[in-house]
Amino acid sequence: MRERFLDHLSALAVSQPGQVALSANDVALNYADLPGEIARRSQQLAAFGGRRVALMLDNGLDWALWDLALMQSEAVNVPLPAFFSPAQLAHVVDQAGIDTLIGPGAAAAALGFAASDDPLLWRREVATPPVLPPGTHKITFTSGTSGTPKGVCLDSDTQLTVADSLAEVARSVGVRRHLAMLPLATLLENIGGLYAPLWLGGSVALPGLGELGWRGASGFDSAQAWRVIRAEAPDSLILVPQLLSALLMQQGEAPLGFGRFFAVGGATVSPALLTRAAQAGWPVFEGYGLSECASVVALNRPGEVQPGSVGRPLPHARITLAEDGEVVVEGSLMLGYLGDAEPRPTRWPTGDLGAWEGAALVLKGRRRQVFITAYGRNVDPAWVEAELTAEPAIAQAWVSGEAQPSNRALLVPRGEWVNDQQLEEAVARANQRLPDYARVACWQRGGPFTPDNGLATANGRLRREALAERYHHWLETPVSA
Numbered sequence: 001m002r003e004r005f006l007d008h009l010s011a012l013a014v015s016q017p018g019q020v021a022l023s024a025n026d027v028a029l030n031y032a033d034l035p036g037e038i039a040r041r042s043q044q045l046a047a048f049g050g051r052r053v054a055l056m057l058d059n060g061l062d063w064a065l066w067d068l069a070l071m072q073s074e075a076v077n078v079p080l081p082a083f084f085s086p087a088q089l090a091h092v093v094d095q096a097g098i099d100t101l102i103g104p105g106a107a108a109a110a111l112g113f114a115a116s117d118d119p120l121l122w123r124r125e126v127a128t129p130p131v132l133p134p135g136t137h138k139i140t141f142t143s144g145t146s147g148t149p150k151g152v153c154l155d156s157d158t159q160l161t162v163a164d165s166l167a168e169v170a171r172s173v174g175v176r177r178h179l180a181m182l183p184l185a186t187l188l189e190n191i192g193g194l195y196a197p198l199w200l201g202g203s204v205a206l207p208g209l210g211e212l213g214w215r216g217a218s219g220f221d222s223a224q225a226w227r228v229i230r231a232e233a234p235d236s237l238i239l240v241p242q243l244l245s246a247l248l249m250q251q252g253e254a255p256l257g258f259g260r261f262f263a264v265g266g267a268t269v270s271p272a273l274l275t276r277a278a279q280a281g282w283p284v285f286e287g288y289g290l291s292e293c294a295s296v297v298a299l300n301r302p303g304e305v306q307p308g309s310v311g312r313p314l315p316h317a318r319i320t321l322a323e324d325g326e327v328v329v330e331g332s333l334m335l336g337y338l339g340d341a342e343p344r345p346t347r348w349p350t351g352d353l354g355a356w357e358g359a360a361l362v363l364k365g366r367r368r369q370v371f372i373t374a375y376g377r378n379v380d381p382a383w384v385e386a387e388l389t390a391e392p393a394i395a396q397a398w399v400s401g402e403a404q405p406s407n408r409a410l411l412v413p414r415g416e417w418v419n420d421q422q423l424e425e426a427v428a429r430a431n432q433r434l435p436d437y438a439r440v441a442c443w444q445r446g447g448p449f450t451p452d453n454g455l456a457t458a459n460g461r462l463r464r465e466a467l468a469e470r471y472h473h474w475l476e477t478p479v480s481a
Contacts, residue, residue: 001157001164002137005199006072010035012201021198024060024206031201041069048121050100052129054093055185056080057103058208063184064194066102070137071156077138078151079185082209083451084141086110088149092141095338096151097129133335133344140187142291142457151338152187152291158332159187162294163195165314170236173260173283173302176202179234181225181243183209188266191295192238205232226250233258240266240460241273242389242396244284246414248276249392256281263287263299267460268363268382270390271307272433286310288363292334292348293317298361309360319354319361326367327354369464371402377437379407381464384430384438391426393418396449396456398467399440400475406441410471412448420445444474 009031012019017032029037045053053075057063070077078096080089080103092098093111101113101122113122132139137156141149178197182189184206197204213224226247229237235258239247244264264274265287277284287299288310297319300311313319318330327350335344353364365380372378381399388397388409395414401407411423423443431439449455454466468475 001160002071005156005160005195006035009038009068009198016201019201020203022061022064022204022206025208027061029061029065037065038068038072041065042073044118044121045069045073045075045100048100048116048118048123050075050121050123052076052078052096052098052100052126054078054080054096054098054101054103056082056101056107058082058210059180059184059212060206060208064204064206067184067190067194074137076132076136079138079140079190081141081183081185083183084149085451088451092149092151093124095130096139097126099124099126099129130339132338136335139338140190140291153335153338154294155335158294158334159191160195160199161316161332162296162314163191164199165316166192166196166296166299167199168315169299169301170196170202170261171200173235175200175235175260177205177232177234178202178236179205179229179232180207181212181229181237181239183214187291187295188289189238192263197236202235205234207232220246222246222250235260237262239264239284241269241386242267242460244269244277244282245273245389245392246395248273248280248282249414251280259283261285261302263296265289265296265310268380268386270386272387272430273390274307276390288352288361290329290348290350292345293329293350294332294334297329300360306357306360309357309362312359312361321354321356322349324367325353325355325364326350327352327361327363371400373401373404373407373437379438384409384434384440385462387430387433388427388440391430393422393426396462398446398449398462398464400468407439408475409440409443410446410467410474411443412446446471 012031013035019031020028021031021034022029053070055066078098101108108122113124116123133153135155136153138154139151141151178193180189180193184190194204207228212228213221260283262282262284264284269286274284285300287296289296297317298310298313316332320328322328329348333345333348336342351367353367355362355364370378370380379401384399385397388394393414394411396412398410399407427440427443449462455463
């Protein structure tokens with residue numbers, strides 16, 4: 001698949017040389033020039049001798065070209081998210097045995113890299129690099145549910161197979177132009193927002209994260225992002241629920257006027273949020289995936305959307321349910337975890353619970369996060385949180401109710417303009433969409449949950465144990481039924 005993909009790019013250089021492949025900051029790179037730019041960087045890496053390379057750049061042409069060059073060179077590519085803390089970055093560099101860094105000098109020096117004869121590449125001596133699963137071409141780090149990032153080892157063929165599946169879905173609705181809204185260091189945008197559009201022979205717009213409205217690890221300027229989206233008028237986007245909710249608030253009454261396939265995933269998506277998006281004219285389709293499965297495994301498609309589901313499996317994936325309802329995935333799996341001697345898995349128990357509705361998969365929460373109320377009812381907090389954050393006033397929510405007669409929520413307002421009355425009304429509306437045992441009886445305001453304060457992972461998932469520890473006094477305060 002890797003050779004087929006690279007040959008495909010060479011063929012596109014001949015068949016559509018003037019078509020823009022990548023663009024950023026008013027600079028466009030055509031397909032005619034793409035193979036040469038990739039080859040030049042690949043040769044640069046070979047001359048330097050880098051074997052395990054950290055890619056620590058902002059979204060843009062350079063990130064994409066170095067990523068493709070690393071694929072061509074077969075060096076191990078380790079994307080470093082800018083939103084990782086200094087301690088997390090140091091852990092990744094050490095654990096992966098990184099000997100080369102492509103990134104800013106200040107960050108390189110802080111991580112123990114030294115300057116070299118090549119001003120773009122930084123060197124670090126690694127006496128004994130950790131053993132990797134055979135065939136590893138990329139290590140994507142996910143912080144998961146703890147503060148220490150975990151390395152998922154992938155080969156290029158697996159990533160490109162998933163991208164090919166996504167490209168087929170996008171091709172069915174005529175997608176030709178993608179705007180990367182998420183950091184390219186996240187596997188979902190890397191595969192779905194770079195490789196998939198290139199399979200299509202389409203164009204990828206790659207604004208810097210600051211231009212897109214990202215403000216470090218915890219901030220997002222939706223007004224700025226909306227200006228970029230309107231200017232680019234893309235056919236496709238990849239969004240997480242929080243971004244979708246924030247962007248919908250910026251649209252106003254004007255019709256969207258563009259867009260063919262906007263994928264949303266990464267966390268539980270409220271049906272109310274999807275309804276809001278559909279009513280606003282957004283072509284939004286919910287999907288589901290995991291880094292261990294090289295990103296997306298199931299997706300709603302145009303013409304076959306099943307509300308409340310994540311759609312049916314993509315062609316490369318086979319999904320079954322264990323006796324207890326756990327979702328098990330086969331096909332295009334990781335090679336293994338970094339530092340784990342276990343053989344390559346052939347089946348991956350995801351930890352998610354699900355059920356089938358026809359051919360579509362409906363998720364029922366995480367095995368480890370479902371709590372049981374004092375009345376013996378099972379509640380998936382992510383479901384309740386999704387309904388709360390579907391309300392425009394609420395940016396983030398954490399719900400708890402283990403062994404309690406009623407549930408409580410910690411709410412992060414969308415902005416300083418949101419007062420307590422607006423939050424109370426938002427909770428009331430969300431409760432109307434929930435059964436009585438899942439409703440929120442009390443709430444309080446809180447600050448943002450971010451990787452910096454240890455209350456969220458790098459991809460925005462809540463660190464529930466850390467939240468419970470931080471707010472244990474509030475949790476222990478009795479709440480009347």
